[in-house]
Amino acid sequence: MAQPHHLVRSRPWQIPTGIDYREARIEGVDLGAWTVRLAGGIRLGYDVLVIATGAVLLPEETEGPTGPGWGENVCTFYDLPGAVGLHHALERFAGGRVVIDVADLPVKCPVAPLEFAFLADRYFQRCGIRDRVQLAYATPLDGVITDPVAAKALGSLLARKGIELVTEFTFGEVDGIVGRLVSYDEREVPFDLAVVVPLHGGAEYVGRSEGLGDELGFVPRRSAHSPASRTSGGVRDR
Numbered sequence: 001m002a003q004p005h006h007l008v009r010s011r012p013w014q015i016p017t018g019i020d021y022r023e024a025r026i027e028g029v030d031l032g033a034w035t036v037r038l039a040g041g042i043r044l045g046y047d048v049l050v051i052a053t054g055a056v057l058l059p060e061e062t063e064g065p066t067g068p069g070w071g072e073n074v075c076t077f078y079d080l081p082g083a084v085g086l087h088h089a090l091e092r093f094a095g096g097r098v099v100i101d102v103a104d105l106p107v108k109c110p111v112a113p114l115e116f117a118f119l120a121d122r123y124f125q126r127c128g129i130r131d132r133v134q135l136a137y138a139t140p141l142d143g144v145i146t147d148p149v150a151a152k153a154l155g156s157l158l159a160r161k162g163i164e165l166v167t168e169f170t171f172g173e174v175d176g177i178v179g180r181l182v183s184y185d186e187r188e189v190p191f192d193l194a195v196v197v198p199l200h201g202g203a204e205y206v207g208r209s210e211g212l213g214d215e216l217g218f219v220p221r222r223s224a225h226s227p228a229s230r231t232s233g234g235v236r237d238r
């Protein structure tokens with residue numbers, strides 16, 4: 001419903017004056033030396049380090065998403081090129097089964113896939129084809145969301161809107177040719193259009209920086225390195 005140029009803003013424009021803004025690739029963090037290494041050999045010292053390099057999509061970590069059908073009948077809206085591809089796929093879609101699937105957790109904004117399901121329901125109504133579309137929502141969780149109160153309310157909302165809920169579904173494979181998602185426990189969910197939220201990972205440098213990240217490049221909530229004082233070095237809770 002939006003165009004890319006409405007969503008993308010200039011980064012320097014967002015930074016208030018009085019903040020030293022550098023645009024450079026972060027190579028790594030040296031926890032012991034309290035420094036961030038930038039491309040070009042520049043080192044920045046810190047007293048407090050806020051890691052805000054986000055998360056990247058790792059669709060290639062699961063069998064199938066980026067194979068045949070990727071960007072055609074297997075799409076994601078979790079990055080801008082993916083969202084643009086899905087926009088075109090929805091324009092082409094004349095009816096059939098749409099499955100929204102969260103591959104694994106953690107993902108950015110766990111409610112965004114649900115929001116998408118509700119928006120899709122509304123979108124197909126506006127197109128006048130809702131009666132020709134079956135919507136399903138597949139999640140690795142045992143309910144729509146982890147919080148039990150929200151899960152109950154949002155689960156009822158899914159049911160009221162006629163959106164099928166498939167729980168404890170951790171996908172291991174996407175077959176874009178046949179049109180089916182296969183879970184690790186070998187259950188199958190057929191689709192005409194799959195909207196997948198791929199596995200996420202942190203920025204690569206986080207995983208590379210000794211003592212900072214885990215194997216997926218995320219900073220663990222509790223780290224072995226958790227001293228607060230600069231004299232001992234280390235990471236505190238994110």
Ligand SMILES: Cc1cc2nc3c(=O)[nH]c(=O)nc-3n(C[C@H](O)[C@H](O)[C@H](O)COP(=O)(O)OP(=O)(O)OC[C@H]3O[C@@H](n4cnc5c(N)ncnc54)[C@H](O)[C@@H]3O)c2cc1C
Pocket residue numbers: 024025026027051052053054055077078079108109112203204205
């Ligand atoms: C579809 C969707 C809907 C969402 N809805 C909401 C919502 O309604 N409310 C909400 O609060 N959140 C929402 N989120 C989550 C929100 O977008 C993220 O939590 C937030 O953007 C994270 O901010 P960040 O600065 O950590 O990372 P990002 O916004 O991802 O920014 C990271 C930046 O770091 C840069 N970077 C990465 N690695 C390096 C490196 N080595 N060197 C230099 N730069 C690097 C990247 O280029 C990028 O510019 C949503 C996310 C998605 C995908």
